[in-house]
Amino acid sequence: MFEMNHSRWKKLISGENCPFCKPRLDNNQFWDKIATLSTSTLYLNKKQTYLGYSLLIFDGFHANSPSEITQDEWIKFSQDLYVAQKAIEKVVNPTHMNVAALGNQISHLHYHIIPRYDTDPRWGAPIWMNTPEEMAQLDTFLDESTRNQLIENIQKALNT
Numbered sequence: 001m002f003e004m005n006h007s008r009w010k011k012l013i014s015g016e017n018c019p020f021c022k023p024r025l026d027n028n029q030f031w032d033k034i035a036t037l038s039t040s041t042l043y044l045n046k047k048q049t050y051l052g053y054s055l056l057i058f059d060g061f062h063a064n065s066p067s068e069i070t071q072d073e074w075i076k077f078s079q080d081l082y083v084a085q086k087a088i089e090k091v092v093n094p095t096h097m098n099v100a101a102l103g104n105q106i107s108h109l110h111y112h113i114i115p116r117y118d119t120d121p122r123w124g125a126p127i128w129m130n131t132p133e134e135m136a137q138l139d140t141f142l143d144e145s146t147r148n149q150l151i152e153n154i155q156k157a158l159n160t
């Protein structure tokens with residue numbers, strides 16, 4: 001079970017070894033890059049239990065909350081969220097969309113963009129469960145060609 005004590009939290013908000021600070025790999029065990037937007041980068045999560053699940057990560061510098069960036073940066077970040085959510089929605093046609101900014105484990109500003117389906121395993125509730133082990137039981141991954149096609153479709157939708 002994930003533990004967050006005071007010293008770990010202090011280190012996290014300092015940005016030391018922050019996995020969301022740049023430079024970031026375009027592809028790693030957690031994501032594949034979809035596109036660079038005005039002040040953030042959009043990635044498709046490796047886990048696709050909720051088809052289209054993506055992360056939008058603030059690019060500028062290490063910031064933990066809106067109070068650490070300017071209003072102009074916040075507006076750009078919000079615009080990026082708007083275009084990203086709209087493009088994903090267009091491609092996967094979900095029943096509903098969840099957008100979450102939690103920052104409990106990685107405090108660097110980011111959004112989870114989570115398409116929801118009335119057939120999904122957590123429909124009617126947040127996707128997060130009590131333990132990572134419970135969550136892992138639902139993990140779903142796409143084969144490479146389906147995944148690449150999804151990324152390409154979202155890229156096209158972002159540009160239309």
Ligand SMILES: [Zn+2]
Pocket residue numbers: 015018019020021022061062063108
């Ligand atoms: Zn950071």
